[in-house]
Amino acid sequence: MMEEHNDNRTAPPRFRGKWSKFGALTLLFLVIFFMVGYAGHEGSSSSKFCASCHEMKPEYYTWHNSSHSEVACVDCHTEPGAENIAKSKVNTVEQAIKKKMQTYEAPIRMPSEITDASCEKCHNVYNRNFTVTGDLIIPHDRHKDEGISCIQCHSGVAHGKIADRKMTFQADYAKWDDKTGQLAMADPKYVKPNMDTCMDCHKARKITTECSACHTTGMVPETHKEDSFASKHGLDANEDLASCNGCHQDMSDEPLTGYEEISPIDKYLKQDKKQAAKNHLNYAKENTFCIDCHEVRPESHDKQFISSHGTLAEKNQESCMACHDVKKSAHATTTPTSTSKVYCASCHPSTHSQNKKWRERHPVPISPNQKLTQTCYTCHAEPKCASCHQEGKL
Template sequence: MEEEQVEQIPPPRKGYKFIKYLTVAVMFIVVFFSLGLIGVETTSSQEFCSSCHEMKPQYYTLKASSHSEVDCVSCHIDPGAENYAKAQVNGVVEFYKKQTDTYLAPIKMPTLIPDEACERCHNMKSRAVTASGDIIIPHDKHKTEGIECVQCHSGTSHGEISDRKMTYKSDYGKWNHKLGASVMSDTKYIRPQMDTCMECHKARKVTIECTACHESTMIPDDHKTEKFKAGDHGKIKPSDLETCEKCHSYMSSVEYDLFKQDPTYKKYLNNEETDSSNVTVNAYVKTNTFCKDCHGERPKSHQITSFMTKHGKLSKDTQKCFICHENRITSDAPVTNVQCATCHPSSHKDTWRKKHPIDIAENQKYDKSCLKCHVEKTCTKCHRTDSDHKAKK
């Protein structure tokens, strides 16, 4: 039997092999870069950053901010492939630290956000007036003077939670959208505050006149009426005092902390009810020197010749007296040293025990406990304590 002839397949040409290898290489490169781009896209998202337990405070505050749609890398990584590559390598390092629990807490930025990151979206040359309308903020002039964006806008995205000590491990589990919204609702940590402007202007010896930063005269319409000047401003509610503070706090030559209270976020974390300030109008006018400048002057009603004998009947509302005066003599009288007890020691009629505001025993004698309300100098004109009697003997 004749052997069948086997058709010989010619060996592939060199050009064919090259095309084959080139095709495989191109496919590999496409797949590699596709996965790389997907990886970069994934690791650049807010959700990826929030997957780390310790980044939840930053994530939930960002979602409640005006920059909620901006990815983290837009501000935290400089543009360019090299910077992205460095960020990815740093991410691997941080991932290792997370797994080994060797990262530093609380999380805090090692460097400030550069102006270039802000200027990718915001044009400093055209930002002359802020969104509030009345405030004049020439951003171009501030930039010329070397003022960096974060000096005024440090809390825009995260509400300064690191400085507020809200990023400790013990609180990670408490963070959610509700807490993030609560934290970011406290605008004094979010928006530029007048305190920042005033401190900077004073340090740089720049004018602090209202018209330098405000288009209007800043005097509310209700302040311009004669009725308001004559006394209506004293009828404001205590809850309205914080509104007054926005302007009048800068008019006081002495600093005070009447309105200091725990912030909303702290009360939320401790499951406490939030409440408003308990500062009274009387306490305020005795503390703010802007008020004292007027209230420290002797009123016209006090200048009549019969005032000394008739002042008890001049006013039906005796509480008005305590805007300036105290009921008893104190060493730190805020407005005037003339107090009720200066001329009016306690009445010693037969019925004085019944009228005494505090129950006392029938055989109660004068002692140091009386000085909680009474004035020692006045009392000792007639009274002596048992210890005084023994010392005299």
């Protein structure tokens, strides 16, 4: 019979099994926690997650029809780095609470602008001399070096400035779909950089506004190259002064006012008021770009012109008004050689200017700065007064 073997090894502690189970459970919970967290992170980072909010429909459908539709929302709206990602998730929770409590602000606006760092995850501005038409060259690196942020020029690239266009009110959320988003992004003036933004920035920073600074072709329209353009451009301006002003307003050394498109509201409010609007003749005398040519004495103005100019003026007085005024007005230039310093009243003074005391004998009291109004025509003949005076002016 074999001798019984005595094992003197110590017995394992009783609590080792308990800790093993606890560790396994902890590991399991951690795995589940991180899996749920990862799934939540991935889910909340999806652009479709943004669309799940009723209030975000305008932003989602405009983004879906933009040039950035393949770029996820979080790629632009979250700055690089784990800390910024965490902040964005906290902000998402806050927004969800505000939505539930109906305390969010409308229209929805971003709490902060898109940073250059978000754009530069895809774009390298230092090798991006970009042109759309082959004519317009934008040196992005020079703008970057001057501290111009991407969003200053490209604010409408993803959403077409719909908040500024008053398209994100709560009553309109149900109307938004993919077709609405497509229509909202169809107008280039809300999506692409606007030339007015470029000009305003250049003027504020005292940078050249010459066409050649950004355009390689000089931007001369085909109609301007026609031989007949010099003789007929005034007629073209009479038909569509807004098109002329679109380019030439930025070529004037002096600011131009009164040529902006009148809003429908202003038209309605002023419909009962007769207000002399500025026209292409005023424009030719106010825009210093036009004056460069209009100051040059025409060949027709020879030595015999004085004796015949009255007959010619009667045939086409409007052509005279492109350079001259009937009387001195605010449209006159101050350059020494300006032909617009010569007025009809320079040689043909009115009876008012010959008789300085006419106001004293006027049957109705007249103030020193009295302007022409419709009341004057109660007694006076409108055609005769209007031949020299404009309503609302001295």
